[in-house]
Amino acid sequence: MQENSSQKAPESQPRVFVCYAHRDERWAKWISNYLGVRGFDVWRDVEALPAGASWTNAIDQALSESNLVVAVMSPAFFESEWAQTETAAVAAKKMPIIPVMIEPCKVRGFLSYLNWADLTEDREKAECSM
Template identity: 35%
Template sequence: MPVFISYSHSDELIVNKLAAHLVKHNANVWVDTWELNVGDSILNRVQDAIQESSALLVVLSKTSVESEWCKKELSAGLMRELDEKRVVVLPVLVEDCKIPLFLREKMYADLRTDFNRGLHKVLDAIAKVTNADQGRLEQDEGTVDWSEDWGYNEGLFHLRFTIVNSPDTLPMTFLTQIYVFCNEVATNRYKQYENSGLDWIGRAVIAEALFDFGEKNDFRVILDNQFPQEIKATIADPKTGSAYDVVCESRKMGQDNGKDQLINISDYLKQIREYMRSVSRKPNPEELVKIHAIIASPWNA
């Protein structure tokens, strides 16, 4: 879900600067001048963007606090924050002005004298709704926390998803780790993305292969004791020679209730995929050119 920036067009220069820096940090940003095309219904597109956003940055200046349009955008954002309790509404001060009464109690980012310091405040505030590498999944029986990490081992690349499920109804916690080990061909492909400054796209490609595999195959384990249960599989493409070895390991910890526990790993992967897609930004035109060039190149290049 994007980060919506509400502002007066008189502040367009600093807003574009802020938005560009957020994009560099892989935030999915919605700015009207970037998104609207000739013939678009401005009102409908803006309403849809606010409804779908996960954060609303309110750029405060002398002009914006007097703008009726900005007031409407802010009102819509605050209503969502009150209703859903997860939408971030963050004031961003770009010049001395009278802060609206209902925003005075909120933490704000100050770009007036130190842009970089203010930018980091923005990044800190929106991290929970823009970080595609970790998150929390809310479920009826409790929360599921997860994170993704990666690295190289003996020259081969790997991804790992760590998932912790702590049900409210059980006196125990379930730990699942999913490893994706790339062979040499798959590692070389990832390095192509990495060398082009698109490492996040390279990881997304590997993760999507895992998610597809999890959707087509029923990944479930039954935990009947404290020892980890393991599932192994291989995702291979004979045409390219690329392969991912997948290892899923689940275990239960805490107070034993004497019952077997079913862990649906496929369901975890489905929810993580939905979350990652919702917060990840789209590649810009320059990045798309690089991506198409990589796709057209040999996997062993």
Template identity: 30%
Template sequence: MTNGGSSAGPADGGVVWDFFVSYTQADRGWAEWIAWQLEDAGYRVLVQAWDFVPGSNWARGMDDGVRMSARTVAVLSGAYFRSVFGTAEWQAAWAADPLGEQRKLLVARVEDCPRPGVLAQVVGIDIFDRSQDQARTVLLQAAELAITGARAKPPTPPPFPADTAPSAGATGATGGIQVGDVSAPDGQAVGVNYGQVAQIRTPQTQQGNS
């Protein structure tokens, strides 16, 4: 595991961390879980719970996080929206990349909550209501796509739609193409910040008549 919290920055003020995890104290458990998964995968991570230790300057740490991290992971919940400092952190990341071309803002919802304002335009991921393995897969896939700028094209051809269409009595709809454990609305690629499209959402389960 890397020492994600190293505070020694380059003289030119460049990137020190791959990800800055922005959260409110109500979601500390989620933030630490996210930070652990990212560091375990080899990324450099700055997170308040581990890196803003006694004697350090909290305001400077927050400023370093938004300035010297390549990307910000916003841990979204109802409490996060009410946090003044959380809002300042995600807005700083968004302002640095408003069109999502560099994918500097990753939005990870940890509960079913609305996404007001410009956050509704950033493609995000849901890591709640999943198993731990599923949540980890979704998180790391989003991190990889954000850093590489790659598409979310699956490694194997998708099935022929006529072979997978629901029966006449089936109800429900997926609401988007399925890629792994998440679906992208309107055919957009998973994990990509397009700036003007809605968030990634979990498809509804289709059920046939009994």
């Protein structure tokens, strides 16, 4: 698996921004690795932000450089101010977004109108839906 999924991939590779609550870090890392080994250039804040970096500036920059967003949905995601700020920016920019449910939760906002990949049941089935 790709250890540092925030590395630059060749220009032809789509860049994916992973939006998640930090309580769901393990799932975000699993999804990032899953996409990384399949050739996607994945941006995830934990790997891409050095100490002292401005979160707001770095996230705005990463979103502007991304082609697609994966929203890692859980109760924690919908409680996270950062995750909600990021998804609002995605909606405003009209970026493509793939919601991925990792834990049963009430889906809110514009994400409730989208079909999502359901990873709550079995991982093999989940991999097929990604």
